[in-house]
Amino acid sequence: MAEDLRDVMVKGDEEALGPHIGVFTARSTDGRILKVSQDGGIVSAVAIYGLEEGIFDGFVASVADPDDPEEPWKPRPVVITDPDEVLEAAGTKYTYCPNVSALKEAITTKACESIMFVGTPCQVRAVRKLQIVPLGMRHFPEKVKLVMGIICMENFPYEGLRSIVEELCGVWMREVAKFDIGKGKFWVFTKDGDVVSIPIDETHPFEGEPCHVCTDYCAELSDITAGSVGSPDGWSTVIVRTPKGLEILQDMVDKGLLEVKSIEEVKPGLGLVEKLAQVKKNKNAKEIEEREELNLPRPGEVFTKV
Amino acid sequence: MAETVELSPTTRHEGHGKLVLLVDDEGYVERAFYLNTSAIRGFEAMAKGRPAEFVQVAVMRICGICQATHGTASAEAFERAMGIEPPKAGRQLRELCALGNRIQSHVLHQLLVLDDFVEDEKEKVEAIKRIQQIRKIGQYVVDVVGGEGIHPPNIRIGGMASNITETARRKLYRRLREARDLMEEQHEFMMDAIESYCEEEGIDMETFGKHDQPFLATHPTYGDPEKIDFDRVVELRPIEYYGKENLEIALEHNGQIPLYDGVPVEVGPRARYAVFDAVDARGVLYIHVYRSMETLAAIDRAMNILDELNTSAPTLAEWEPKAGFGIGVHEAPRGTNVHMAEVDEKGIVKNYRIIAASTWNFPTVEKAIEGEKADYAEVIMRCYDI
C-alpha cells in the first residue's frame, strides 16, 4: 500500500522556505533516471511521468552538450515533448540558461498546451509573473500546468564556471561528467571516474553578481521545489507548495514512481535548508541595502525609478 | 436642391473614415465622397534610409486586423529586390499563416456588420459566439505558424523563421476541421440574414449598390505580382482625383487614390471570385456572400497546405543584401495588397511604396453608394470591410 504523503510530510519554517504544504525527502524508483540524475532525479521523474500520462505535452528545461568542441557543458533551453528525451536534460548545469525564453517556442511552433517548466527561483518568479500578467505571451497562463523550482544559492556565468573547473579544479570542461555543490564544496566528477573538489568559498569570486540581489533560495512560488540540500546523497529534498503539486506527487507515489521518507529521518535534514535559506536572505538583503546607498534600485522596483 | 450629409466618423470598421454625401430631394445620393481621415503614420517615408528588416517588421503594424498580409507582401518585395528565393516550406507556411488571418478577419467583419442585418438580440449573441469560435481557430493558426496572432514575427525576408512540429501540424488540422463545420453554419446564417434583410427593406440584391468598375485580383489565396501590369497603375493625390472644385473635400482625405487604367477598381473577395471563377454578381451585398464563401475556401486551402507540408524541411533562406527593386503582392482579406521596395547594395531602403488593399476600394465605395438612398450609405460602405 502506497504511502499518503500527508503522513510523511512535515512543515518547515515558512519564513525561510516560503509558503508550503509540506517537505519530505524522495528519490525516483527508476534506475535509468538515478543513473544520470543530479540527486534523487525528482524533476526528471515528474517530467517523464507527466509526459507519459499526458498531463504535460511539453517540458521546458535546459540541456548541455558536454562534448561541444567550443563550449562544452554550455546549456541551452529546450522544449521536450518526448518522454524518452527527458533524461538528456537531467542534471544541474550551474550556469545561466534562459529557460523562460523557450516558452514562446513551446506555445507557438510547438503548439504545446500543457507545459511543465523547471528553473531556478528567479526563473520561477519570471514565469509566475507571466502567468498573472502575460504581457507579450498570448494565451500563456492557461497552458502552464506545473512550475518546478530548484534550490539555488547563486549561479555562475559560463566563463565563471569554466574558470572554476579548469583553473581551480584543474579539469578540462570536456572531461566533466557531472557537477555538484554540497557539504561546503564544489565537486567535479570526471568521465574517467575522478572526483575533484574545492571549498565552495573559492568559487565566490566567480558568482554572478545579479544573483546577489535575490533572496529566494527555495523557489518560493513554485508548485514543487526540489534540491539536494538537506537530504543524503542520491536523495532530494522536496518542498510541496500547491495542491496541484501535491496531487501530482501523490499520484507518483501511488504508482510506485517515487520512494519517499520523512525528512526528519535523514541527515543533514531540513534544518540545513532553513539555515542556508536564511543565509541567502540575510546576505543578499544586505547587498540590496548597500546598492541603495549608491542610489541603485531594488530588484523589481526599477520601474518606480525611471 | 441637393443637400450635403456628413457621416463622421463612419463606424464599425477599422481606421477612420468620413462620408460626405450630396443627396437629392428624394433622398438619393447624387455624389459620394468617402474620405480616409486616419492619421498618416508615414510608413513609406519611415522606411527610407532604414534596413529592410526594420521595414518588414514595422509595416505589419499598418493594420492590426490583417498584419500577416503586410508582413508577407513586404517580405516578397524585398526578396524580389534582392534575388532571394524562400524555401518551399517557408512559402507554404507563409500562405498558411495569412490564411489563418483571412479566416479570423473575414468573420470578424461578419461580427461588425451584424447590426446591419440582425435585430434579434439572442440571434446576435449566438452569432457572436460562433464567430468567436471561428476566430479562435483562425488566430490559432497565426499564433502557431506566425509566432504571434497579431503582427506575426515569424514571417521573414527569406521565408519563415521556423517550421512547425508534427504535433502542431496535427493539432492545426484538427482545429481547422472544427472550423469548417462552424463556418458552414455561419455561412448559412449570413445568407439567411442578408436574404431577410433584402426582403424587409424591399431591396433587389442584384442591383442594390451596383457599380460598373472593373475587378482586380492576382491570386485566389496568395498573391502574384505578374497579374498586375504596373504601367497601368497610377496613384493620384486627393486634389488630382477630386479636382480643385472639390478642394475642401480633397484636403480632408489622407493618402492617395490608386487607379487601374485610370479608373477605380474593386479588390477583395468578390473581385477574386470575379477574376478566378468568372462570377459576375454586381449587387454590393454579394461581397458579403463571397467573403463568406471565401472563408470556407480558406479553411480548405489551409488544410491542403497542412497535408502537403514537410515539417522537417527548411523554411528560411539565408541572404545577403543586394541592390535592386522588387514588388510583393499578397491578397489581403480586403484585396490586393502591394508593397514595392528599392534597396541599395547594403540592403538599405531607398524607396518604399505601399498600396494597401482598402485604398483601392475607397473610390469604388463612392461609386457603389451613388444612386442609392443616403440611409444605406454606411451599409454599402461596410460591404467593403474598409
Added chain:
Amino acid sequence: MVKLAYVQLAGCCGCLVSLADTYERLLEILDAVDLVYCQTLMDEREVPSCDVCIVEGAVCLNHEHMVEEVKEIERKADTIVALGACAATGNFMRHSRGNQRGRPTHEAFVPVTEVLDVDYAVPGCPPSPETIETFLVLLLEGKEELLKPFAELAKKTSYCGCDLMEEIINKSMCMGCGTCAANCPARAIEMIDGRPVLNKDRCIKCGACIVSCPRFLWIGDEPIIKAFDVGKVEEGGE
C-alpha cells in the same frame, strides 16, 4: 455600471483585436461595462462623458481633429487608460517623420501618456488578451493596490530594447532568465551567454521586454500566492 469609452487614435486596431481574442469571454467582459463609445464596434459618433476612457494609438500632433479629440477626452473622462504601446510608449511611431505623399505634414506622433494626465498604461504591441482582461477586471473592481504598477508605467513614456542594457544589465540585475526574449513581439532579442542581445533593426520600442522583466517590475508575491494557492493546505474529508 462603469461607463467606458474606447477611443482609437493613430494606431492599427490591434489592441482591440487582442481584446477580442479573449474569444468566448469577450461578451462577458463587454457585459460588465456600459460601453458608451467605440467607433469600431458601435454607431456612436461622439465621445460622451464617461468614467473610463481607454485610448488606443498615438496622438498625431499635426492632425487637428485628433488633437481636439484628445482634449475632449481630458474633459470627458474621469480615468484615462493608455492601452498598448502606441498610446503608452509611442511604439514604432517614434520613427515617423513626415513627408509622405498623401499627407506630408503628419510627422509628429507622441504617446497619449506625454500629452494627457494618463492614470494607467498597459504597454505591449499588442498587450496579450489575458493582460488586457486582467487589467480591466482590476480596474472595474477598483483594486488600486494591484493597479499601482500600471499607474507607475504611465509615467514612463519612452521605451526601447536598450532599456534592458541601461536599467537591468548595467545595474547588475540581469539573471539571464530570457523573459524579455519570450515577450518581445518582434523577436528582436536573442539570448547570448545568458544575457539579452538586441537586434535594434527589429526593435519597435514597445516596452514589452523590460516591462515583463521581473527585476524591472515585480508584482509582489501576494497575487501569485493567492492565484496558485501556494502553501494552501486543503481541508481533509473533501
